[in-house]
Amino acid sequence: MFDHATIFAVALCLYCISIILGFAFAGKVRSQSEENFLTAGRSIGPLVGGAALAATQISAGTLVGTVGRHYATGLDWIWIWPGVWFGWLVSAVFIGPKLRACGAVTVPDYLSLRFESAFLRVASALVIIFIYIISLTAQYQACGIIFQTVFGLKPIYGMGILLIVTAIYTTVGGLRVSSYIDVIQVAIIVGSLAISVVILLKYAGGLRATGDLLTMLDPKLIRGWYGWGQIISLQVIFALGIASAPNEMARLSSMRDKATVRYAIGVCFIIQALISVGILIVGLVIRSIFPYLLSADQASPLMSVAILPPLAGSIFLVALFSAIMSNVNSILLVSSGSVSHDLYGKFINPFASEKRKLLCNRLSLVFLSLLPAGLALYGFSDVQSTVLAAARLVGCFFFVPVILGLNSRFGSSSGAIASTLGGGMAAIYWETRNSERFASIDGAEIGILTAFGLYILVGNFTPRVSQQTLRRFFGER
Amino acid sequence: MWPFKHIIFLFVALLGLGSVSSATDIKRLIAYECVLEKYDKRTAIISVTISTSQGRSDSPDAIILRADKRVVITDLDLKNRGYPSEEGNFETSEGGVRIATNFANSMPVVLTYKVTSRDGELSRFPLPVPLIMPNVGGASVHIVLHLSPTDAIFGDIFPSFKEIGPGEWRAELTNVPSIILFQSKTRLHISWRERFLTKAWLADFGIIIFAISSITILYLRYSSRSTIAEEPWA
Numbered sequence: 001m002f003d004h005a006t007i008f009a010v011a012l013c014l015y016c017i018s019i020i021l022g023f024a025f026a027g028k029v030r031s032q033s034e035e036n037f038l039t040a041g042r043s044i045g046p047l048v049g050g051a052a053l054a055a056t057q058i059s060a061g062t063l064v065g066t067v068g069r070h071y072a073t074g075l076d077w078i079w080i081w082p083g084v085w086f087g088w089l090v091s092a093v094f095i096g097p098k099l100r101a102c103g104a105v106t107v108p109d110y111l112s113l114r115f116e117s118a119f120l121r122v123a124s125a126l127v128i129i130f131i132y133i134i135s136l137t138a139q140y141q142a143c144g145i146i147f148q149t150v151f152g153l154k155p156i157y158g159m160g161i162l163l164i165v166t167a168i169y170t171t172v173g174g175l176r177v178s179s180y181i182d183v184i185q186v187a188i189i190v191g192s193l194a195i196s197v198v199i200l201l202k203y204a205g206g207l208r209a210t211g212d213l214l215t216m217l218d219p220k221l222i223r224g225w226y227g228w229g230q231i232i233s234l235q236v237i238f239a240l241g242i243a244s245a246p247n248e249m250a251r252l253s254s255m256r257d258k259a260t261v262r263y264a265i266g267v268c269f270i271i272q273a274l275i276s277v278g279i280l281i282v283g284l285v286i287r288s289i290f291p292y293l294l295s296a297d298q299a300s301p302l303m304s305v306a307i308l309p310p311l312a313g314s315i316f317l318v319a320l321f322s323a324i325m326s327n328v329n330s331i332l333l334v335s336s337g338s339v340s341h342d343l344y345g346k347f348i349n350p351f352a353s354e355k356r357k358l359l360c361n362r363l364s365l366v367f368l369s370l371l372p373a374g375l376a377l378y379g380f381s382d383v384q385s386t387v388l389a390a391a392r393l394v395g396c397f398f399f400v401p402v403i404l405g406l407n408s409r410f411g412s413s414s415g416a417i418a419s420t421l422g423g424g425m426a427a428i429y430w431e432t433r434n435s436e437r438f439a440s441i442d443g444a445e446i447g448i449l450t451a452f453g454l455y456i457l458v459g460n461f462t463p464r465v466s467q468q469t470l471r472r473f474f475g476e477r
Numbered sequence: 478m479w480p481f482k483h484i485i486f487l488f489v490a491l492l493g494l495g496s497v498s499s500a501t502d503i504k505r506l507i508a509y510e511c512v513l514e515k516y517d518k519r520t521a522i523i524s525v526t527i528s529t530s531q532g533r534s535d536s537p538d539a540i541i542l543r544a545d546k547r548v549v550i551t552d553l554d555l556k557n558r559g560y561p562s563e564e565g566n567f568e569t570s571e572g573g574v575r576i577a578t579n580f581a582n583s584m585p586v587v588l589t590y591k592v593t594s595r596d597g598e599l600s601r602f603p604l605p606v607p608l609i610m611p612n613v614g615g616a617s618v619h620i621v622l623h624l625s626p627t628d629a630i631f632g633d634i635f636p637s638f639k640e641i642g643p644g645e646w647r648a649e650l651t652n653v654p655s656i657i658l659f660q661s662k663t664r665l666h667i668s669w670r671e672r673f674l675t676k677a678w679l680a681d682f683g684i685i686i687f688a689i690s691s692i693t694i695l696y697l698r699y700s701s702r703s704t705i706a707e708e709p710w711a
Contacts (some may be wrong), residue, residue, distance in 0.1 A: 031700040149651065191687070195680045195683070195684070198676065198680070199676055199677065199680060202633060202676050203633070203635050203656070204656070205545050205546075205547065205601055205656075207514045208546065209543075209546060212544070212545075212571045212572035212573075213541075213543050213544075213573055213655065214491060214572070215570075215571065215572050216541070216570050216571065216572030216573050216575065217541065217572070250653055255516055278577075286653060288543075289654055289656065290652045290653070290655070291541060291606050291650070291653075291655055292606065292607075292608060292653065293652055294652075298651075298652075302651060302652065305651075306637075306650055306651070306652075307636075308652070308677075308680075309677035309678065309680055309681045310681065311680075311681035311684050311685070312677075312680045312681055312684060315684055425658055433488055
């Protein structure tokens with residue numbers, strides 16, 4: 001009666017309109033100050049918080065990129081999940097509750113308070129903007145692929161729609177609105193993955209038949225694509241990227257208290273476990289049904305259009321689009337927060353009114369959403385590689401100063417600056433110059449070792465932070 | 478209303494950028510002519526003609542034919558009209574049959590094979606997949622299915638076939654699938670249960686029920702409370 005493209009177009013329109021009208025305008029009433037806008041008034045509970053954490057991490061990188069990696073490399077990509085979960089564990093025990101307790105609004109806010117450095121605030125804000133422009137590029141790229149596969153349109157149109165919808169609801173809504181939208185998105189993603197798995201297995205003739213064909217196509221798809229060295233590198237990248245991701249920390253700072261943060265991370269674990277199994281099966285079965293795609297990133301949009309029934313396929317596409325929206329939204333909130341709160345509010349115009357800072361936040365949000373869309377048009381790499389590059393940089397720039405700063409009284413301002421900048425720069429240098437020569441060693445490993453070394457070394461020879469600051473974070477000795 | 482003016486301006490600028498990019502030009506098309514020469518519920522003889530608009534791809538020239546525990550593939554025959562003297566090199570394994578061939582000069586390759594179901598009625602038909610990739614976007618792959626004029630297909634159908642004439646069905650895809658899925662019967666003997674009680678219809682029906690019940694529950698909760706934030710779980 002109706003084809004996938006028509007139903008998807010209608011479902012997407014309904015979804016976007018309901019989100020923008022229903023939630024965003026409701027959220028505007030509540031987001032009257034900049035801090036309230038960025039932290040949702042610190043009122044989010046464990047279930048909504050857990051779904052928001054999961055939705056923030058489940059992005060195009062997962063539903064397009066990870067499905068694509070399973071499609072291209074088979075079973076082995078499942079090993080990244082222990083890395084992701086280890087990252088959550090580190091966050092739950094060593095980072096999340098402590099960061100929530102210290103009261104910082106953004107990661108630069110925390111770094112500058114903990115290490116008494118205005119320079120660190122500015123530098124980390126700029127680094128966040130740089131990294132998240134890379135990360136946003138992947139999301140726009142995935143959105144372009146979806147629209148290209150479903151409608152045969154140029155990617156620019158999909159990117160344009162994403163840009164408009166996300167910019168509107170992020171600009172108007174803030175973190176509270178996006179947290180509630182995340183709950184809906186997670187429900188749609190988990191539900192549509194469950195339906196997809198059942199139908200795909202029916203079509204492919206079961207897991208056994210899928211495995212047999214994959215073995216014939218390339219035995220490495222089942223027996224192992226990556227060496228253990230590569231798997232450990234990938235796990236390190238994801239663990240560091242999750243544990244110290246500024247956009248995840250922004251979600252943590254929106255929760256009620258420390259206990260809520262721990263519960264929310266537990267909820268997030270369960271949601272991600274369901275999603276990881278779902279996308280593994282989806283990726284493998286699509287490979288067995290469509291053995292040769294031009295781009296592995298096409299796998300999940302193609303499944304929605306060519307394999308699933310019209311309504312189920314359209315719902316999955318809406319889930320894909322909403323995951324991208326959710327991730328873009330969280331990234332835009334953090335990046336624009338870095339501009340308004342850390343660069344403008346604390347550095348350029350410290351006496352700015354709340355209204356002016358909110359205006360600066362929303363303006364920067366609109367402009368920061370445009371640049372990655374332009375970059376995505378040129379499609380530098382596949383979606384998952386771009387997500388990996390961003391996760392690698394997040395870990396190398398922020399993991400060491402955040403985790404050591406929160407858990408140890410040791411540390412100096414200069415040590416934190418050297419660690420933040422040195423770790424990230426070492427990873428970039430390694431990836432651009434030396435990765436060919438020592439392919440088994442990833443830039444993330446080099447970056448994190450450099451950051452750790454510089455934190456200890458420089459921290460030893462430069463003045464420590466004052467007792468007054470330490471008391472704020474660790475209490476009396 | 479200032480953000481909306483900016484957004485519209487930026488969108489127009491983006492459209493301008495996009496109009497100069499040309500990512501969706503289709504360079505390679507794959508046409509399939511899939512004919513069920515004989516079909517008697519448990520066995521079928523299938524003839525597939527594969528034409529490509531561009532040969533010699535970046536992958537080695539070969540065809541994969543999917544095997545399954547439930548179906549047996551026999552009587553393989555390959556004709557490559559570009560190289561009539563060349564015979565296909567068949568390599569059979571648990572997952573299927575790999576056939577070395579030669580796509581060149583846009584000449585069609587014809588593969589004929591017999592499929593026999595080991596258990597029950599045959600509904601999953603393996604399709605030969607060439608190791609060449611069509612371009613992204615557009616309907617690069619056409620599959621035409623020829624049945625008896627009095628028959629129709631029903632049940633879980635993949636890909637989405639549309640009837641183009643008596644006993645003729647056509648599907649358009651962006652890539653080549655390794656199977657096609659359908660059941661066939663004389664048109665008048667297909668019951669409504671066989672037509673509608675399929676996994677695909679049930680999935681769509683389930684979504685509609687879920688959506689209606691969710692909206693009803695949310696409406697009832699909202700009508701008794703003012704906001705989500707006041708919910709005990711929020």
